[in-house]
Amino acid sequence: MEEIEFYIDAAKETMDGALKHLTIELSKIRAGKATPAMLDGIQVDYYGMMTPLTGAASITVPEARTIVVKPFERKMIPEVEKAIRNSNIGLAPMNDGEVIRLNIPPTTEERRKELVKKAKAEIEVAKVNVRKVRQEANDSIRKLKNDGVSEDAVKAGEERVQKLTDSYIVKVDSIFADKEKDIMSV
The missing domain is CATH 1.10.132.20 (Ribosome-recycling factor)
Structure with missing residues (x-):
């Protein structure tokens, strides 16, 4: 037994x-509501080493349809933006020089x-x-x-x-x- x-x-x-x-x-699978989990699996080239996005930036959800990604270093904004674009999650990153905003369209x-x-x-x-x-x-x-x-x-x-x-x-x-x-x- x-x-x-x-x-x-x-x-x-x-x-x-x-x-x-x-x-x-x-x-x-996003249902029209913003969640940090939507960005899980995204890797960023962080000083020559592929790192999870959470290791290179903080991710917050200030509103129901917005995700804000704030890289720990300003010079990483283009790398983070590129990683998000290449991830095929279907979101267009917009950066203002400080943070990257991802607006989730209503479904x-x-x-x-x-x-x-x-x-x-x-x-x-x-x-x-x-x-x-x-x-x-x-x-x-x-x-x-x-x-x-x-x-x-x-x-x-x-x-x-x-x-x-x-x-x-x-x-x-x-x-x-x-x-x-x-x-x-x-």
Whole structure:
């Protein structure tokens, strides 16, 4: 039974990772509201070394549709601006010599529906990942039969993995419902 517990714990940990990845990916889908997370993943050439934007500038959201990026050094403004332009987030940076402002345009109904579809695609990827973890855990548990673990223990382990999978699928659906509500609210 100890081996079965090990595989169930490992599956839970991997499923947690899939949920974390999902929330990161969904945070990149902007719903017309400014959030610093929209700039996650942007790298800046900071003295010859690629650095996350947060390592070269402070990011604030003074208004619902505006992000302000203030580089720690004034001479980094062109580099930060270039990194934002090249990041394909669809925002045009405007700099006033002190800070870079990013205005988030209001989203149309059609665009919000596109964003929901994009979120739905990320949800499906997360569900596939959770199910893949279930399959791997069940395969590992089934192999324990060869090591002398009883068939009943293997069945019980598979049932626990299925319950774990079901609970994570419910969590994924809940995350999607929240994101869809967030995207569709004007």
